[in-house]
Amino acid sequence: MPTTTEPRPLLAAAWMMGAVAAFTLMAVAGRMVQGELDTFEILAWRSLIGMAIIAAVLSLRGDWGAVNLRRPGLHLARNVTHFVAQNLWFHALFTIPLAQVFALEFTAPLWVLILAPFLLGERLTRARALSAGLGFLGILVIVQPGAAGISAGALAGVGAAALAAVGFGLTYVCTKMLTGVAGASCILWWMSLSQALMGLACAGLDGGIALPSAAAAPWVLVLGLTGLGAHFCITRALGLAPATLVMPFDFLRLPVIAVVGLLLYAEPVGLAVVLGSALILAGNYLNIRAAGRPAAEAPA
Template identity: 55%
Template sequence: MFYRSLIGIVLVLTVGTVTGSLRQVTTRSPHIHFIRNLSHFAGQNLWFFAITVIPLAQVFALEFTSPLWVTLLAPLVLQERLTRTRAMAAVLGFIGILIVAHPDPSNLSPGVIAAALAAVGFAGSALFTKLLTRTETITCILFWLTIMQAVFGLICAGYDGDIALPSATTAPWLLLIGCAGLIAHFCLTKALSVAPAVVVIPFDFARLPVIAIIGMAVYNEPLDMAVFLGAGLIFAANYSNILAESRKRVVT
């Protein structure tokens, strides 16, 4: 996470300088930036841990519950009303979580817990990003994202005075993770700014079958049909909620 953020800083400063958008960086909302980035940093670390201990398809399916947490937490953070449709979507999504996670109270996997909590962290990040977009530009949000998370990463990696340096083997992968992570943040934010969520979100869910195939082909992970069934319910919950919101905007 530390090296990923350092790479992100270089990218943001380079692109911001070339495009002249660095002047858009403000210090208006440091507390919201802090909460947003702390939430995302926690979620991302939990996600990184989860992918090392449970199948990739299971991690991604649980990650897709993030919009449902946004639905439940939006009344607290954004003062948005929790409608009947949103509540039903949350219940349907929770059923999907149970199918994906195969919960056994006596032996609940740490990886499943981490993936589920990562979704909560990503939801918090999304909610406070929404708050920030009311007053700040994408460049400003990405600037503070990389700066703050580099500090968080430095503290967590270096609290014991021992930060591992990249090797010839790991450096290219760290560079790829840093570039891909920042580009993904930019692309999703940009996509939602120019296209309806009802169009964007189904494309995001296409990651699940893709990653399931990669997990099977590269890491010999089994294809669990329960994961796809649960993910289908989670997708249906999110999609029905988005459709209802889209119809509501058309009517108004």
């Protein structure tokens, strides 16, 4: 491995394209199994695949010593929150256009800005407050509260996507709190194990847990691989270049999934989604740029 610390933007961009592809494949795979598996079953099988992959990596590296259970309550809070958020995300994926789901998901970092002062003791600067404001304005444009002609199912899907973003934001905050006592492999192991157990328990409430059919099994495998692969790609990219350069590439997920939704599912992209997405992405980009400035900023 190279020992240089010089940024490598082109390689970082390539890793981020891998993350964009993984997130897109995850959404398509979820749609492919929705008629056969419910959200609990999807998460159960996906988590079991994740456990197998992580166990293999830890065994090959002889790194099981990195798996500890310091702060078990925080692990549990993080994993329950993430489990609920993932279920809401898949529910939204099944009920509203893909571009709408991804646009609302991009508000998760903005929820972190709101929650961090209360849970992490981080200050809310003017730039962060403006970023959050732009993001929530974008939500209002996409959701169009009070608009006529929106079905109850669509409203439930939008609500699920918005709540999922809040859950992802809380998950990020819990992860930040855990990084002081646990490494990435430790966090991912307990996440996969606990969510496999929660998924199997919830899936079995109706008296049975569906096994993926021969047609669905490859897509379930894709779900397991892309879930870990996307975050691995992002981690690699952040190790090669600053976040201010890397994370804007993540915004490509939105136009890519919009094109996929149009081509595969004939989902039109309305003006409200375009304008709302632009506001949400602008809020995220402003936050990334502000985080990269060395100069301190006065609190809001």
